[in-house]
Each structure stands twice: as C-alpha cells, then as structure tokens.
Amino acid sequence: MSVQAQPLRAYAVIATQPLRLRRVRQLAAKSLFGLAALVSLVTLLPLGFILWITLQTGWETASALIFRPRVGELLVNTALLEVLTLPPCIVLAVALAWLTERSDVPGARLWSWLAVAPLAIPAFVQSYAWVGVAPGMHGLFAAVFVSVLAYLPFLYLPVAAQLRHLDPAMEDAAASLGLAPWRVFLRVVLPQLRIALCGGSLLIGLHLLAEYGLYAMIRFDTFTTAIVDQFQSSYNGPAANMLAGVLVLSCLGLLGLELLIRGDARYARVGSGAPRPASRRSLGRARGIAVLLPLTLSGLALGVPAYALGRWLIAGGSEIWQARELAAAFGETLFYAVGGALATTLAAIPMAWLSVRAPGRLQRVLEGCHYYVGALPGVVVALALVTITVRVALPLYQTVATVLLAYGLMFLPRALVGLRAGIAQVPVELERAAIALGRRPVGAILSVTMRLAAPGVAACMALVAMGVTTELTATLMLAPNGTRTLATEFWALTNELDYAAAAPYAALMIALSLPLTALLHAQSRRVAGQ
Amino acid sequence: MSLLDVTGLSKRYGPQIALEGVDLTVPARSRTAIVGPSGSGKTTLLRIIAGFDAPDAGRVTLNGQVLADGPLIAPAHLRGIGYVPQDGALFPHLNVAENIGFGIEAGDPERDQRVSELMEMVELDRAMLRRRPHELSGGQQQRVALARALARRPALMLLDEPFSALDTGLREAVRKSVMRVLSQAGITAIMVTHDQAEALSFADQVAVLRGGRLMQVGAPGVLYWQPKDRETALFLGDATMLEAQLGEGFVDCALGRIPAETGARRGPGEIMLRPEQISLSPAATGPQETAACHGEVEEVEFGGALCAITVGVGFEEARIRVLVRSPGRDLPLPGARVRLSVHGGAHILER
Numbered sequence: 025m026s027v028q029a030q031p032l033r034a035y036a037v038i039a040t041q042p043l044r045l046r047r048v049r050q051l052a053a054k055s056l057f058g059l060a061a062l063v064s065l066v067t068l069l070p071l072g073f074i075l076w077i078t079l080q081t082g083w084e085t086a087s088a089l090i091f092r093p094r095v096g097e098l099l100v101n102t103a104l105l106e107v108l109t110l111p112p113c114i115v116l117a118v119a120l121a122w123l124t125e126r127s128d129v130p131g132a133r134l135w136s137w138l139a140v141a142p143l144a145i146p147a148f149v150q151s152y153a154w155v156g157v158a159p160g161m162h163g164l165f166a167a168v169f170v171s172v173l174a175y176l177p178f179l180y181l182p183v184a185a186q187l188r189h190l191d192p193a194m195e196d197a198a199a200s201l202g203l204a205p206w207r208v209f210l211r212v213v214l215p216q217l218r219i220a221l222c223g224g225s226l227l228i229g230l231h232l233l234a235e236y237g238l239y240a241m242i243r244f245d246t247f248t249t250a251i252v253d254q255f256q257s258s259y260n261g262p263a264a265n266m267l268a269g270v271l272v273l274s275c276l277g278l279l280g281l282e283l284l285i286r287g288d289a290r291y292a293r294v295g296s297g298a299p300r301p302a303s304r305r306s307l308g309r310a311r312g313i314a315v316l317l318p319l320t321l322s323g324l325a326l327g328v329p330a331y332a333l334g335r336w337l338i339a340g341g342s343e344i345w346q347a348r349e350l351a352a353a354f355g356e357t358l359f360y361a362v363g364g365a366l367a368t369t370l371a372a373i374p375m376a377w378l379s380v381r382a383p384g385r386l387q388r389v390l391e392g393c394h395y396y397v398g399a400l401p402g403v404v405v406a407l408a409l410v411t412i413t414v415r416v417a418l419p420l421y422q423t424v425a426t427v428l429l430a431y432g433l434m435f436l437p438r439a440l441v442g443l444r445a446g447i448a449q450v451p452v453e454l455e456r457a458a459i460a461l462g463r464r465p466v467g468a469i470l471s472v473t474m475r476l477a478a479p480g481v482a483a484c485m486a487l488v489a490m491g492v493t494t495e496l497t498a499t500l501m502l503a504p505n506g507t508r509t510l511a512t513e514f515w516a517l518t519n520e521l522d523y524a525a526a527a528p529y530a531a532l533m534i535a536l537s538l539p540l541t542a543l544l545h546a547q548s549r550r551v552a553g554q
Numbered sequence: 555m556s557l558l559d560v561t562g563l564s565k566r567y568g569p570q571i572a573l574e575g576v577d578l579t580v581p582a583r584s585r586t587a588i589v590g591p592s593g594s595g596k597t598t599l600l601r602i603i604a605g606f607d608a609p610d611a612g613r614v615t616l617n618g619q620v621l622a623d624g625p626l627i628a629p630a631h632l633r634g635i636g637y638v639p640q641d642g643a644l645f646p647h648l649n650v651a652e653n654i655g656f657g658i659e660a661g662d663p664e665r666d667q668r669v670s671e672l673m674e675m676v677e678l679d680r681a682m683l684r685r686r687p688h689e690l691s692g693g694q695q696q697r698v699a700l701a702r703a704l705a706r707r708p709a710l711m712l713l714d715e716p717f718s719a720l721d722t723g724l725r726e727a728v729r730k731s732v733m734r735v736l737s738q739a740g741i742t743a744i745m746v747t748h749d750q751a752e753a754l755s756f757a758d759q760v761a762v763l764r765g766g767r768l769m770q771v772g773a774p775g776v777l778y779w780q781p782k783d784r785e786t787a788l789f790l791g792d793a794t795m796l797e798a799q800l801g802e803g804f805v806d807c808a809l810g811r812i813p814a815e816t817g818a819r820r821g822p823g824e825i826m827l828r829p830e831q832i833s834l835s836p837a838a839t840g841p842q843e844t845a846a847c848h849g850e851v852e853e854v855e856f857g858g859a860l861c862a863i864t865v866g867v868g869f870e871e872a873r874i875r876v877l878v879r880s881p882g883r884d885l886p887l888p889g890a891r892v893r894l895s896v897h898g899g900a901h902i903l904e905r
Contacts, residue, residue: 042619042620043619043620043621043628043629043632043633044628045620045621045622045623045626045627045628046626046627046628046629047608047625047626047627048608048625048627451643453639453640453641453643454643454645456604456606456630456637456639456643457637457639457643457645457699457702458645458656459605459606459630459631460604460630460631460635460636460637460703461631461656461657461702461703461705461706462631462632462634462657462706463631464629464631465629465631468631472645475647476645476646476647
C-alpha cells in the first residue's frame with residue numbers, strides 16, 4: 025500500500041498571534057463547591073428545624089410530651105415492626121435470589137422479574153388490596169405480613185446483583201479445600217452478601233419508619249401515622265413536632281446501627297481479568313418443590329393485588345372511570361413528577377460532579393448531607409417545611425415551590441446516585457482529547473461528557489419522577505388546597521371507603537410505576553455486567 | 555533547530571514531588587521517547603506540555619511561543635498540540651468518521667475529503683468509516699486516535715503509552731506504522747512509555763526520567779552502551795556490573811583485562827558489560843589458556859533464540875556471577891567449565 029506524504033500546513037484555527045498566558049483559575053470548581061454547599065445547607069433544614077423546635081419548646085414541655093405512655097407504645101410498635109419484618113425479609117430475599125441466580129429452577133428469568141415487580145405497587149395500594157380481600161386484617165401481624173410483601177424487592181435486588189457478581193473461582197477454591205456445598209455457601213457466599221444485606225435492610229428499615237399509608241390503612245399505629253394524625257387534628261402543634269424528633273432519632277439510630285454492623289468491610293475481587301459467569305447448581309428432584317417459593321411469593325405480592333384491583337374495577341363498572349377527574353389527577357401528577365425530577369436533578373448536579381472529579385474531605389462531608397436527608401421520613405420533611413414557611417416565609421406556605429422542595433429533599437440521594445454513575449462512566453481522558461482537538465473546556469464538557477452521561481441522567485430523572493408519582497405523605501401535608509394527584513385522590517376515596525372508585529387511581533399509579541421497575545431490574549443486571 | 559524547549563520544570567502534588575528541575579530540548583521533526591518506571595513523573599511532564607496541568611515553576615516554549623511560565627499557562631485548546639491518550643480515548647458516541655473529523659471545524663468543505671485522506675494515511679479501510687469505536691480492534695482504535703489528532707495538523711504530537719494496551723505482536727506493527735506516518739507528515743513526536751525496548755526502537759532521542767528528575771538524555775545507542783549510572787544501565791537492559799581497576803585505555807576486572815575509554819580516571823571504578831558482549835566457549839588446556847578467564851556454568855535458562863546463562867567466575871576469593879546471552883544451540887550444561895571472552899570495550903560508570 026503506497027502512502028502519500030501530507031504537506032504540512034499550519035491549521036487555520038491555531039492562533040497566529042502570541043497566546044496569552046493565564047493562571048489556571050479554580051473558579052469553576054469553587055463555584056460548584058459553593059452550590060453544593062448551598063444545597064447541603066438546605067438539606068440540613070429538617071434537622072435544624074427539629075433542634076430549633078426542641079429548644080423553643082423548652083425542656084419541661086418537651087420531656088412531658090416525649091416521656092409519656094403513648095410515645096412508649098408507639099416506640100414498642102415501631103421496634104416490633106422492625107424486628108419482626110427484617111429477618112423474614114432477609115431469609116426470603118437470600119433464598120429467592122439464590123434460586124433465581126444460582127440454581128436451575130424452571131423459569132429463573134421470569135421469577136427474577138416477578139421478584140422485582142412488587143416495587144411497581146405503592147405500599148399503600150398493597151395494603152388496600154389486602155384489606156379488600158381480607159377486611160379483618162389489622163394490627164401488628166398484618167402490618168408485618170404486608171410490609172414483607174411490599175418491601176422484599178429492596179433486599180432481593182442488591183442480594184441478587186451481588187450473587188451474580190461473585191467470582192465463582194472463590195467457591196471452586198473453597199470446594200477444593202474440602203468444604204461441602206452447603207458449607208461453601210455458609211462460609212464463602214453468605215459473608216460476601218453482607219454489604220448487600222446491610223444496605224437492603226437499612227432501606228427497608230427506613231421505609232418501615234417512614235411509611236404512612238400502608239399502616240393507616242390496616243390501622244396499625246407507628247410514629248409516622250401518629251404524627252400525621254396529630255398534624256391533621258392540630259396542625260404543627262408541639263406534640264407532632266416532638267414525635268417527629270423521636271422519629272428522626274430512630275432513623276439516625278438505624279443509620280448508625282447499619283454502619284456498625286457493616287463495619288469497614290469491603291469485598292472486592294483481588295486480581296485482574298473479568299470473572300467467569302457463575303454456574304447454576306442443579307436442584308435435581310427438588311426443582312418442583314423449589315419453584316413453590318417464587319410462585320407463592322409472586323402470588324401473594326402480585327396476584328392478590330391484581331385480583332383485588334380487578335374485582336373492584338369490575339364491580340365498579342364504567343361508573344368509576346370518571347374521565348375528567350382521572351385525567352386532571354393524572355395531569356397534576358405528571359406535572360409534579362416532571363417538576364420534581366427536574367428540580368432534584370438540578371440540585372444534585374454540583375455534588376455529583378464534585379464527587380467524581382474532585383473527591384476530598386469537604387466533598388465527603390457535603391455528600392453525607394445530600395445522602396442523610398433521603399433517610400428522613402417524608403412526614404418530618406413536610407412538618408419542617410410547614411413550620412418554616414408558616415413562621416418565616418408565609419407566602420411560600422402551601423405552594424407548588426414548597427412541594428417541589430420537599431420532593432427535592434426526599435429524592436436527592438436517588439438523583440445523586442444516578443448522576444454520579446453517569447458522570448463517572450465518562451473518563452476524563454475523553455474530555456482532554458476533545459480539548460486537545462481544539463474544543464473550549466466548556467464545549468468539551470457539553471459535547472462529550474454531558475452527551476455521554478445523558479442516558480444515566482435520564483434514568484435517574486425517571487426514578488425521581490416515579491418516586492414522586494407514588495408519594496403520599498408529604499403531598500398530603502404540603503400541597504396547595506385543591507391539589508388532586510393520583511395518590512391523594514386515591515387516599516381521599518379510600519378514606520370515604522369508596523374502594524371501587526379508588527381502583528382506577530391505583531391502576532394508573534401502577535401503570536406509571538412499571539417502567540421504574542423495568543429500569544431498576546435492567547440496571548441491576550447491567551451493573552453485574554450482563 | 556529545537557521545536558520544544560522545557561526548562562527547569564517542577565511540579566508537586568501536595569508533598570509528592572512529580573517533577574524537579576526538568577530540562578528537555580526536542581528538535582523539530584524528531585521523535586523523543588520519555589521513559590521511566592511508573593511514578594517517575596513522565597505522564598505529568600506530558601500533561602504539562604499538553605496544557606492539562608500547570609507547572610509550579612519552569613518554562614515550556616513551542617516554536618518560540620511561551621506556553622507555560624510557572625503557574626501561568628496558555629489554554630490547552632489553543633496550543634495546537636496533538637494528543638493520543640493511552641487507550642485511544644475515542645468518543646464512544648461517534649463513529650470513526652465523526653471521531654476523525656471532531657477537530658476539523660464544522661462547515662469545512664474539505665472535511666469529508668480530509669477524513670478519507672487521514673484514513674488512508676493511517677492505513678484504515680474506508681469500509682470502517684461508519685463503525686463505532688467498540689466495533690474496532692485495539693490496533694484500529696489507536697490508528698483512529700492518531701488520525702483524529704493528525705486532522706488538526708499539529709506541529710507536535712504527544713503519545714501517552716499509546717501501544718501499552720495492544721498485544722505484543724500487534725504492538726510492533728502499529729508502532730512501525732505510527733513512526734512512518736509521523737515522519738512522512740514531518741511531525742515532531744514525544745512518546746511516554748515504561749517499556750524500554752519500545753523507547754529504544756521508537757525514538758531518535760531517549761530521555762530517562764526517575765523520581766521526577768531527568769537522569770540522562772541522548773540517542774538510544776548512546777544511552778544503551780554508555781549509561782551514566784547503574785540504575786539507567788539496568789533500566790535499559792540486562793547488564794553485568796563489575797568492580798575494576800582503571801588503567802590507561804584498559805580496565806582489569808574479574809574477566810581479565812578489557813579495553814575501555816578511561817580518560818583521565820585511574821584507580822578503582824565500576825564497569826558495565828552487556829550480556830551480548832560476552833561469549834562462551836568450551837574450556838581448553840594449554841599454555842596460552844592460563845591467562846584467559848574461565849568459569850563454571852551455574853544456571854541455564856532456555857529461551858529459544860537467545861538463552862540466558864549464568865556463569866560463576868572466581869575472583870580474589872569471591873565468586874562473581876556473570877550473565878551471558880547465547881544462541882539456543884549447543885548450550886553448555888550446568889556445572890561445565892567454560893571460557894569467557896569479551897567483545898568490545900567496557901563502559902565505565904560515573905560515580
């Protein structure tokens with residue numbers, strides 16, 4: 025092959041006059057830190073509110089409100105709920121994940137989808153379905169039962185991802201060291217699931233503390249239901265505020281407990297090269313029995329809601345499809361979902377960028393603020409914003425802006441996780457290559473980094489939007505009068521015991537949430553490299 | 555005439571010294587390799603030349619234009635310096651043609667023609683124009699990255715370990731074609747690598763960097779045969795170091811008397827011999843043989859074309875181990891007595 029020599033001409037873009045020298049300004053990084061610090065300050069509002077209100081209430085009133093039998097009762101209820109819900113969740117999640125990922129159970133792919141699918145059903149719709157099927161359900165055990173069904177996917181997802189991610193070479197090594205298969209599972213596999221189990225359990229624990237609708241529906245009192253009741257009867261009275269204080273302490277306690285149990289364990293694969301995909305263990309004759317577990321769980325968590333909902337929809341006939349009202353609620357929900365997603369993502373951008381490109385001590389502190397606020401129950405965020413707007417910024421009370429701010433605070437971690445991953449997957453080398461090819465730094469970021477991060481950003485916006493769609497507590501407490509979203513309308517109708525009329529709203533919420541479920545499932549597969 | 559001048563360049567990251575007082579002159583239309591172990595500061599040097607980082611002190615000038623004067627620097631996107639990163643860093647959302655055309659101004663009527671000229675230059679098939687980067691092999695990716703950087707007709711091209719991700723066989727072929735493209739286009743190139751063999755075969759000028767300091771700069775042959783110190787000698791290849799007495803035009807050491815350029819130095823010193831300077835033959839007896847150097851084979855490592863043989867030589871009560879490279883045929887067995895003869899002169903290391 026003959027190659028012609030290219031004549032070397034100076035390219036026109038290259039400046040012919042002398043280049044001006046400049047000091048590299050860290051202005052961009054500094055202003056990003058400023059913005060991230062601003063967002064962090066806002067995230068501290070709920071905690072600041074609790075401290076402020078406690079100081080203002082004074083010790084005597086506060087202790088009178090905190091140390092009373094009613095609070096003790098709620099504390100026992102909440103603790104029992106946590107203690108009774110988490111162990112079955114852990115056992116079921118590990119069993120289910122092992123069956124779908126590491127065994128030859130028939131239809132493993134389908135079961136893995138169905139194990140995640142309950143996420144599409146808002147927890148309060150799950151309990152609405154069960155109350156519809158078994159009207160006598162109430163109290164602690166009903167609460168534990170429905171909680172397990174509604175929240176199991178939060179543990180199943182990380183455990184299944186981790187199981188898929190494990191290097192089978194380690195199990196082979198253990199077997200060659202003389203361990204029987206079940207001991208390999210106990211001594212090698214299970215310990216490596218610790219981080220996934222801790223993370224998933226924390227998520228469920230926080231949801232148990234924060235959930236309102238599920239427990240209100242089956243008449244089980246937790247801190248959150250008690251706060252909402254107090255709030256609805258006496259607005260922001262000190263009683264509700266003090267209960268919120270105890271609730272925040274419980275959340276922080278849970279966070280600390282998880283940190284303690286997880287320790288500084290890190291299970292990374294040592295060595296290079298991609299791990300070989302894990303093999304599936306043959307169940308032999310137990311295949312038929314094993315399939316009963318995913319079948320039963322799917323039947324309870326998906327089949328029963330589908331049956332209940334279908335029954336109400338049929339019983340209600342065409343009367344319950346009030347097109348105008350449904351469309352209005354749908355439109356309003358969509359408005360809040362898109363607005364919340366935009367606001368939350370914008371707020372998370374500075375922190376996400378700094379976490380990837382400028383890690384350091386200050387960045388870690390700020391990022392901690394961004395994450396902790398997601399652990400706070402919606403009821404606390406709402407209570408804080410109600411009090412602050414009423415006392416400090418009355419024009420903002422019961423406005424769309426305040427609702428969006430609440431969503432921003434509650435869903436900030438979701439947006440941050442997605443954005444961070446999106447930015448992190450674009451190597452800084454690509455940006456440098458673009459700059460060396462004559463793009464201005466800002467142009468390089470827009471045309472390369474942002475372009476490549478766009479799918480990740482879109483995915484995290486979708487996650488936030490879906491979260492907003494099924495949010496009930498904060499929306500009930502903060503939304504302007506006359507706001508009708510799918511969730512609030514559903515709630516109003518079930519409170520009037522018009523279960524049939526509520527069914528279309530539930531169906532619409534599930535339809536809107538299904539993409540979220542598919543997205544989460546796909547994401548957990550991609551992380552594991554499949 | 556020099557194209558790039560680097561003087562007194564220093565850079566620290568916190569307490570970590572990355573570069574200290576580096577001076578480097580790169581002649582126009584030449585190829586320079588900066589070689590050093592990992593952490594020696596070679597990538598930092600490249601990043602400062604490219605404009606991605608600012609030095610703490612020192613100057614960088616390109617063609618008389620000052621690019622960096624201490625912390626004051628000219629922006630990277632206006633420098634007109636080409637840059638080929640380690641793994642090519644092709645934009646994954648663009649196809650081959652769009653990648654190559656990335657640096658050509660939008661709306662340039664000659665754009666399509668330039669892209670196909672560049673494809674031809676780096677020996678890429680036109681059929682690949684519409685492929686995405688992930689559909690290319692490692693070698694093809696590097697060629698696209700080179701074509702992309704050539705599109706702006708840079709006076710200087712920086713290559714950051716461009717071949718390290720490629721397989722051994724492919725590496726050599728890609729290196730050769732990159733060298734040809736660069737010299738045909740008359741582009742000055744600086745390549746950073748930790749592979750000394752790659753540096754020696756790529757460059758007209760090799761600069762050895764260690765601990766942020768430039769240890770030695772020179773033509774590959776000069777550096778290989780006349781390294782200043784032990785570390786540089788060993789970094790560029792296997793070598794045997796021996797204590798020696800320096801005389802007038804010769805040295806006396808464990809291997810006998812060897813010619814050497816001793817200059818004005820006399821007395822004890824350290825010399826270096828490359829393994830290919832020493833050859834082995836079966837030990838013979840006879841009056842003239844008593845003066846020759848003999849040793850005992852300790853270890854034979856078969857390596858195909860060239861095998862490594864370690865020979866123990868007794869010298870002043872001590873036993874010195876000498877590394878010899880020998881073709882794979884008629885290898886001596888361990889324990890055999892052999893005669894060692896030295897070809898060429900010994901190089902005296904600086905103290």
